[in-house]
Amino acid sequence: MSSTELPSVPPASVLPEVAAVRVAEGERLRSVELPGITLSIRSRPPAREWLPPALHVHGLGGSSLNWSALMPLLEDVVDSEAVDLPGFGDSPPPDDGDYSLTAHARAVIRYLDAAGRGPVHLFGNSLGGAVVTRVAAVRPDLVRTLTLVSPALPELRVQRTAVPTGLLAVPGVAPLFTRITRGWTAEQRVRGVMALCYGDPARVTPEGFRNAVREMERRMRLPYFWDAMARSTRGLVNAYTLGGQHGLWRQAERVLAPTLLVYGGRDQLVGFRMAQRAARAFRDSRLVTIPDSGHVAMMEHPETVALAFRELLADTTDPGVEGDTGEPGAKSAPGPAADTGADEAVDGGTTAENVRG
Numbered sequence: 001m002s003s004t005e006l007p008s009v010p011p012a013s014v015l016p017e018v019a020a021v022r023v024a025e026g027e028r029l030r031s032v033e034l035p036g037i038t039l040s041i042r043s044r045p046p047a048r049e050w051l052p053p054a055l056h057v058h059g060l061g062g063s064s065l066n067w068s069a070l071m072p073l074l075e076d077v078v079d080s081e082a083v084d085l086p087g088f089g090d091s092p093p094p095d096d097g098d099y100s101l102t103a104h105a106r107a108v109i110r111y112l113d114a115a116g117r118g119p120v121h122l123f124g125n126s127l128g129g130a131v132v133t134r135v136a137a138v139r140p141d142l143v144r145t146l147t148l149v150s151p152a153l154p155e156l157r158v159q160r161t162a163v164p165t166g167l168l169a170v171p172g173v174a175p176l177f178t179r180i181t182r183g184w185t186a187e188q189r190v191r192g193v194m195a196l197c198y199g200d201p202a203r204v205t206p207e208g209f210r211n212a213v214r215e216m217e218r219r220m221r222l223p224y225f226w227d228a229m230a231r232s233t234r235g236l237v238n239a240y241t242l243g244g245q246h247g248l249w250r251q252a253e254r255v256l257a258p259t260l261l262v263y264g265g266r267d268q269l270v271g272f273r274m275a276q277r278a279a280r281a282f283r284d285s286r287l288v289t290i291p292d293s294g295h296v297a298m299m300e301h302p303e304t305v306a307l308a309f310r311e312l313l314a315d316t317t318d319p320g321v322e323g324d325t326g327e328p329g330a331k332s333a334p335g336p337a338a339d340t341g342a343d344e345a346v347d348g349g350t351t352a353e354n355v356r357g
Helices: 101-115 127-138 160-169 173-180 186-197 206-220 225-240 248-254 274-281 302-316
Strands: 028-034 037-043 053-057 079-084 120-125 143-149 259-264 285-290 352-356
Touching: 028 101, 037 101, 053 101, 053 127, 079 101, 101 127, 101 225, 120 127, 127 143, 127 225, 127 248, 143 302, 186 206, 248 274, 259 274, 259 302, 274 285, 285 302
Parallel strands: 053 079, 053 120, 120 143, 143 259, 259 285
Antiparallel strands: 028 037, 028 352, 037 079
């Protein structure tokens, strides 16, 4: 895609002032500078020291806020962080404008390498599910377990309700949609998103709705919002067309980490019928289906997702093996050395952090 197909995006240093991202009680937000990207990392203190680390990766149009309901339910078993992918949440666009699936996976890998937190319990929803599937396939040394909530893996028959989202990948659609919806209020946009993503939007509390509206208002002031959405959608669609060892289903087959798959029976974006295919593709997997849930089960049914992860953790943790607690000096070897395919090579780099909380 040429650079003229979407509005030009000013560098991060001259972006307009927007409202601060919400930080829930008990959470901490910090920015981490890595080569070519700056990532916003949301965390909350664990119940005790030396718990194994976890990293949560959101879906298309989401942010680290999408994990704020789940993380407190796991604070006694993992040390949770959630990342804003480049161009989403509080993370500015990547310097090179690359929103491909491989670029998002590279951002996650760069952070884990620089932070020295691996191996982690890795979570992903929707686009984030596809991202972390690739991470787990190419860098098994960074992943203890993999939890996928409605992962955006390729489907031959896409649901009709998912087509409008996929159309964002078509050049020219994002600017057109921006013009068509210019008069929509933040409340209208949020209601539309919730109707699409929740099995039962009535589960959202009034406070949750108000918070979502404030976040939508903040995002719509960002000049790169639609650019990040459109290019990330295109990156996901392009990843669907890849064959061979870089195809997402082939990479799912290469994942060594114990994998928890969570699918919602009312998901309008990822077909419920894909649950069984995913269960067959991931070699060490367990499947949890939530009939009343939509696309974001970790937001709509966080207790169910937390319980399923706790069961995974209990069944895969050997108290007699050094390294299960994440204590200093512990040894962990969840898989063989990383795949070093040229297109997925990852640069190292130092970090510079700014903390808010």
